[in-house]
Amino acid sequence: MTETNPTAWPAESTYALRVNGTEHQVPDSWVGESLLHVLRERLGLYGSKNACEQGECGSCTVLVDGRPVCACLELAAGCIDADVRTVECVAAGELLHDVQAALLAEGGVQCGFCTPGFVVAISELLDRSPDPGPLEVREALSGNLCRCTGYSRIFEAVTSVVEVRRGRP
Amino acid sequence: MTVLLPDSLDRALAHLAAEPGAHVLAGGTDFMVEVNYGHRRPETVLSLRRLDDLRMWHVEASHVVLGACVTYAQLLDPALADLMPGLAQAARTVGSPQIRSTGTIGGNLSTASPAGDMLPVLAALDAEVVLASSTGVRTLALSEFVTGPKRTARRADELLIAVRVPVANGPQEYLKVGVRNAMVIAVASVAVVVDHDGRTVRAALGSCGPVPVRCHDAESWVAPLVDWDARRIDDPRTHEAFGVRCAEAARPIDDHRSTAAYRSHACRVLARRALARCL
Ligand SMILES: Cc1cc2nc3c(=O)[nH]c(=O)nc-3n(C[C@H](O)[C@H](O)[C@H](O)COP(=O)(O)OP(=O)(O)OC[C@H]3O[C@@H](n4cnc5c(N)ncnc54)[C@H](O)[C@@H]3O)c2cc1C
Ligand code: FES
Numbered sequence: 439m440t441e442t443n444p445t446a447w448p449a450e451s452t453y454a455l456r457v458n459g460t461e462h463q464v465p466d467s468w469v470g471e472s473l474l475h476v477l478r479e480r481l482g483l484y485g486s487k488n489a490c491e492q493g494e495c496g497s498c499t500v501l502v503d504g505r506p507v508c509a510c511l512e513l514a515a516g517c518i519d520a521d522v523r524t525v526e527c528v529a530a531g532e533l534l535h536d537v538q539a540a541l542l543a544e545g546g547v548q549c550g551f552c553t554p555g556f557v558v559a560i561s562e563l564l565d566r567s568p569d570p571g572p573l574e575v576r577e578a579l580s581g582n583l584c585r586c587t588g589y590s591r592i593f594e595a596v597t598s599v600v601e602v603r604r605g606r607p
Numbered sequence: 608m609t610v611l612l613p614d615s616l617d618r619a620l621a622h623l624a625a626e627p628g629a630h631v632l633a634g635g636t637d638f639m640v641e642v643n644y645g646h647r648r649p650e651t652v653l654s655l656r657r658l659d660d661l662r663m664w665h666v667e668a669s670h671v672v673l674g675a676c677v678t679y680a681q682l683l684d685p686a687l688a689d690l691m692p693g694l695a696q697a698a699r700t701v702g703s704p705q706i707r708s709t710g711t712i713g714g715n716l717s718t719a720s721p722a723g724d725m726l727p728v729l730a731a732l733d734a735e736v737v738l739a740s741s742t743g744v745r746t747l748a749l750s751e752f753v754t755g756p757k758r759t760a761r762r763a764d765e766l767l768i769a770v771r772v773p774v775a776n777g778p779q780e781y782l783k784v785g786v787r788n789a790m791v792i793a794v795a796s797v798a799v800v801v802d803h804d805g806r807t808v809r810a811a812l813g814s815c816g817p818v819p820v821r822c823h824d825a826e827s828w829v830a831p832l833v834d835w836d837a838r839r840i841d842d843p844r845t846h847e848a849f850g851v852r853c854a855e856a857a858r859p860i861d862d863h864r865s866t867a868a869y870r871s872h873a874c875r876v877l878a879r880r881a882l883a884r885c886l
């Protein structure tokens with residue numbers, strides 16, 4: 439299809455995605471690719487991890503227009519005018535974000551495969567709800583699987599961020 | 608493959624009329640799993656993402672009208688949850704926050720999985736679905752729309768645009784069992800809706816037949832046993848017998864998730880418990 443209609447994207451075409459505030463051209467891709475595949479294989483953003491490609495593990499969690507979603511379940515070409523935020527924009531350069539630092543300090547990172555998804559999910563939770571109760575934390579992170587830590591150290595990391603941000607370490 | 612992102616319903620319907628084989632994409636939580644695993648290779652994808660109207664809901668006389676692209680997260684909004692508590696309870700059991708912020712009610716209905724969590728609640732609520740094509744609009748009862756497991760009465764040139772839910776004044780309950788609490792597909796589920804004004808109790812089962820199962824016998828049996836002025840049922844044996852009657856309506860099968868015998872047992876327990884919580 440070679441329609442010039444601004445609402446149609448033909449196969450093999452190049453389209454632009456706005457990721458972490460920057461426009462990226464997505465070259466030579468099949469338009470059926472997931473956002474996760476495009477982030478990793480087309481744009482070289484390897485932070486979002488691929489484990490299941492079926493929405494079960496949360497290791498690919500990104501924000502699309504502020505909502506936490508599984509990048510593996512988003513059609514990349516359907517995100518054309520959306521604001522996509524990945525784990526790569528969480529830290530300020532070399533300086534870790536407090537959620538990242540707390541996960542390290544509390545032992546919430548072992549193999550680290552699930553960590554980027556948790557960083558995005560925890561940051562989104564704390565932006566929306568700065569002082570969540572334990573059940574709220576568990577529910578908010580129920581879409582992120584970790585095979586190593588047993589979760590309690592991840593929950594402790596959330597608690598420590600909340601306390602530090604509240605000003606009583 | 609082509610991706611279409613129409614910015615108005617009229618354009619979307621015109622695209623579908625021209626190319627009825629186009630695959631409709633809402634949240635993508637069912638669709639993209641199939642694409643990622645190579646089970647679906649669409650030529651044309653019609654994304655509903657820009658159709659803002661389909662993400663809205665409003666109250667029209669005695670109905671809540673939900674746009675097809677209303678998400679589970681929206682159903683949890685207190686304004687909607689107050690009007691349809693059973694639907695909010697069911698939405699809360701779906702997947703994870705990531706799935707709930709993306710998956711839509713229209714996608715759940717269109718997939719029409721026997722385990723779809725919206726189906727039994729909408730069946731118990733006597734909901735209707737609205738289908739639109741470039742030639743017109745038609746409204747179907749849920750039982751006319753869902754014709755079998757993963758089968759619906761939608762024509763290829765039609766879009767599901769809305770779900771119409773009559774507001775019931777009274778408690779509602781949705782109970783689901785699966786192998787764990789979070790991120791689980793129902794092994795069996797029960798929705799109970801009480802309508803104090805109409806003095807009716809309605810119940811439906813999920814994952815217990817090819818389509819959501821309404822428990823008509825149990826419903827008409829229990830209604831006269833309710834103390835409608837006190838809004839309660841005094842005799843716990845009534846709850847128990849209601850559970851048994853609901854389970855009799857089930858048409859469960861053995862599959863990779865569970866057995867027919869366990870599903871019937873679960874229906875009996877869940878229906879009793881749901882009724883006891885309501886009345
Ligand atoms: C990890 C995970 C967990 C899940 N957990 C649950 C659960 O607990 N309970 C449950 O019920 N489901 C669950 N699901 C399934 C899924 O999330 C739901 O069925 C969801 O509601 C589908 O909606 P969607 O908007 O994502 O649909 P999509 O994937 O976009 O579409 C689904 C199907 O419906 C068609 N379609 C969508 N919208 C329309 C429309 N408006 N008109 C015509 N056709 C349309 C599409 O063509 C497609 O065939 C889960 C899925 C995942 C990946
Ligand atoms: S890779 Fe997306 S949820 Fe597992």
Ligand code: FES
Binds near residue numbers: 584
């Ligand atoms: S640290 Fe290994 S999966 Fe979480």
